[in-house]
Amino acid sequence: MSQIPLARRSPIPPENCNLARAIELIGDRWTLLILRAALYGVRRFDDFQSELKCPRTVLSGRLKILVDAGLLTKRTYKVPGKRARPEYVLSAMGISLRPILIGLTQWGDVWLGQGEPAPISFTKAGSKGAIRAAFVDADGREVRPDQIRAVLRG
Amino acid sequence: MSQIPLARRSPIPPENCNLARAIELIGDRWTLLILRAALYGVRRFDDFQSELKCPRTVLSGRLKILVDAGLLTKRTYKVPGKRARPEYVLSAMGISLRPILIGLTQWGDVWLGQGEPAPISFTKAGSKGAIRAAFVDADGREVRPDQIRAVLRG
């Protein structure tokens, strides 16, 4: 079943692991749902709230965390003749999570899809075939999962 | 900053979204840390516990969820002359999360690495160059993030 060799501990202590740090930061139900919505273009407080149906206090807190961490930028935008409004936009740091959430979407399509076809799929601009998450080498060529080796530094 | 067009709602309601389902299932600090450890080869209750330093009750609960969901398989293995022991091994469903967690690792290396070089990197068996999580088309050729387009079904 598992080709992963038995280990008593992970090779990197969680306190010093960037994966663990990422999990501490965004590994949270509401936070991830906020990022999901943001990647779909949602930007405003009440839009997030009606999308997530979470307590406003919780939403407020999570948005603060994401702004502080640099994933979201809080800025004000103004439509002429209307009152200025704050909005939360993804920064480059936030946008770079997109491939990961797309990967998770496709994982969900496979394992949690309840037999129904995926409601959303992803293609390369100008093409029609589906794309998928994978590993590539420096030349952009795919590396099969069983070919992957982890290398510790030092 | 954000090329993502403004939206009031996400195109797919969360109740019907496989990404949202995935988030409900594994979008949790302890759950993700368990999966992280499991992908590094940890299999036993006490090893998880000393790795995560979480309450044993919490660990027990999370493991049950992951087993029920099919991400982990609880099985018994026996070393001759020793007492049989249960262990939690990743199923195919669990292993297929690996690209996603490696992608998140590399995201963390870039944005949360505090300037230090990545403590762990990934290569192709027999080669030396680093590999990275990315998207590929049907031919196994990389698709750059800005080339990705979402397509709704129907």
Add this chain to the structure above:
DNA sequence: CCGTATCCACTCGGATACTG
């Protein structure tokens, strides 16, 4: 070892209401 059982303090999520 592998858990389950408690106890406690605390945060979180849920609901509602109230202001700039």
Add this chain to the structure above:
DNA sequence: CAGTATCCGAGTGGATACGG
């Protein structure tokens, strides 16, 4: 709209102890 202020109950995290 965009939040902050409460209140409340449930679940979680933390520590410790105890049985298979």
